[in-house]
Amino acid sequence: MSRRVFILGSTGSIGRNTVEVIEHLRLRDGEGSWPVVGLSAGSNAELLLEQAQSLKAKAVSITIGSELNFECVYASAEELIRVHAKKGDLVVAAIVGFAGIASVLQAIECGCDIALANKETLVAAGELVMDAVQKSGVRLVPIDSEHSAVFQALSNRPNNEIAKVTLTASGGSLRNMPLEELPDATVEQVLNHPTWTMGAKVTVDSASLMNKALELIEAHWLFGVSEDRLDAIIHPQSVVHGLVEFIDGSVIAQLSPPDMKLPIQYALTYPSRVLGCCERLDWSCNPMLQFETIDYVRYPAIQLAYEVIRRGGIAGALFNAANEVVVHSFLEQTLPFGSMLPIVEEVLGTITHSDHVTFDSVVKADKEARELADELVASYNVKS
Numbered sequence: 001m002s003r004r005v006f007i008l009g010s011t012g013s014i015g016r017n018t019v020e021v022i023e024h025l026r027l028r029d030g031e032g033s034w035p036v037v038g039l040s041a042g043s044n045a046e047l048l049l050e051q052a053q054s055l056k057a058k059a060v061s062i063t064i065g066s067e068l069n070f071e072c073v074y075a076s077a078e079e080l081i082r083v084h085a086k087k088g089d090l091v092v093a094a095i096v097g098f099a100g101i102a103s104v105l106q107a108i109e110c111g112c113d114i115a116l117a118n119k120e121t122l123v124a125a126g127e128l129v130m131d132a133v134q135k136s137g138v139r140l141v142p143i144d145s146e147h148s149a150v151f152q153a154l155s156n157r158p159n160n161e162i163a164k165v166t167l168t169a170s171g172g173s174l175r176n177m178p179l180e181e182l183p184d185a186t187v188e189q190v191l192n193h194p195t196w197t198m199g200a201k202v203t204v205d206s207a208s209l210m211n212k213a214l215e216l217i218e219a220h221w222l223f224g225v226s227e228d229r230l231d232a233i234i235h236p237q238s239v240v241h242g243l244v245e246f247i248d249g250s251v252i253a254q255l256s257p258p259d260m261k262l263p264i265q266y267a268l269t270y271p272s273r274v275l276g277c278c279e280r281l282d283w284s285c286n287p288m289l290q291f292e293t294i295d296y297v298r299y300p301a302i303q304l305a306y307e308v309i310r311r312g313g314i315a316g317a318l319f320n321a322a323n324e325v326v327v328h329s330f331l332e333q334t335l336p337f338g339s340m341l342p343i344v345e346e347v348l349g350t351i352t353h354s355d356h357v358t359f360d361s362v363v364k365a366d367k368e369a370r371e372l373a374d375e376l377v378a379s380y381n382v383k384s
Helices: 013-029 045-055 077-084 098-109 119-136 145-154 179-184 200-208 210-223 261-269 301-311 315-331 337-350 359-383
Strands: 005-008 036-041 059-062 090-093 113-116 140-142 162-169 230-234 240-246 251-255
Touching: 005 013, 005 077, 005 098, 013 036, 013 045, 013 090, 013 261, 036 045, 036 077, 045 059, 059 077, 077 098, 090 098, 090 261, 098 113, 098 119, 098 315, 098 359, 113 119, 113 261, 119 210, 119 315, 119 359, 140 145, 140 210, 140 261, 145 162, 145 210, 145 240, 145 251, 145 261, 162 210, 179 337, 200 210, 200 315, 200 337, 210 230, 210 301, 210 315, 210 337, 230 301, 301 315, 301 337, 315 337, 315 359, 337 359
Parallel strands: 005 036, 005 090, 036 059, 090 113, 113 140, 162 230
Antiparallel strands: 162 240, 240 251
């Protein structure tokens, strides 16, 4: 088997893993298989060029600094898709943050199937994106390990058979830090994740469990379940990635080592399964799997996610934009860890809500939320 592929966000963590999976599949299916038509990156021109040459890509896009010694270069991922994509192509959407939405919508419009790793696409514009998927008839397969787990566990069972969808969380780098020390956690402490190797933004979100909050909102759109059928649980070993409880009481879970190449390969080869490139589970190393309920005092982001789901409309766009601002500020060391969520909550509670969801309304909400969050961060700096 083989497909034409685009990798958007190819120089990030998911993108680099996708390149490894493509190389593995080519060894299996032959050198000419799995042609990579296009790659996109934000600013890492050196790695982008290296990937393009190695994969023999036809075209690339780079957002910042488009002076690239390559035959076919575009300034945006959506332009790359618009010019080169064909119906039936597979687009791996791994651009981090709100910036990934436009290219996903463009890919859907071109009739491409989506392997989605950008959770913000559905958090900020879930109604818009899922409506476009349904109207176009394309397939959307999630790459996030938790959503891939649920997708696999569901096996196309009808929605009315689902009692509850549960996502697992490692608890992040600060899971065992005393509660009174959390507000002053340093960037170094936060980025020291015990299980996963991820980009900085996702690692910060993991420490606050904001990543799980975003994933709950994403699961709401992906699987069509309301907040009362969504749950999350701490699972430090990161072996069980998601569980589905059905109305008859049966629970089906997906287990695998914490390696993103497995859900990436599953999304690329779906609905088939082929020999994988990941290590297998060694049960002698996992004699006991632990699960803990989430402490909402330590992780208040989870309850805020339920509120966003209940509100719908532009709430997800506000939530996501404010979070992107505060995470950036924390990484720049201009905002303490403990001040991030209060700012997100204030943005969500201050900007006038709207149920009207279009691309323009989502972009407007994103802009307003970023501006207010920037003001609140600056105000904090003045106060401190």
